[in-house]
Amino acid sequence: MEIKKDTLIAEALSAGNALAVRDALANFGMHCFGCALAKKETIEQAAASHGIDLETMLIALNAASNS
Numbered sequence: 872m873e874i875k876k877d878t879l880i881a882e883a884l885s886a887g888n889a890l891a892v893r894d895a896l897a898n899f900g901m902h903c904f905g906c907a908l909a910k911k912e913t914i915e916q917a918a919a920s921h922g923i924d925l926e927t928m929l930i931a932l933n934a935a936s937n938s
Contacts, residue, residue: 874932876915876925880906883914887936895935899923 872878872886883892896902901921908917914932918925 872936874914874929874936876918876929877913880909880912880914880917883932883936884909888938891935891938892932895931898931899928 872882874883874886874892878886880896883896886892899921901917901923912920914928915925917923918928
């Protein structure tokens with residue numbers, strides 16, 4: 872599964888290598904693994920609310936998912 876800007880955080884966490892995706896999110900300062908917003912918030916929304924460059928985050932998440 873490719874992680875895109877409209878992918879929900881919860882979906883991203885179940886894509887490919889879930890542990891690596893979790894670690895990638897943590898590297899961006901996002902520790903939303905059990906957060907209620909993870910089920911409703913997209914990667915784009917999370918990046919914006921945390922001041923993270925969306926494209927950089929997508930590259931990292933997809934690399935992690937495919938590792």
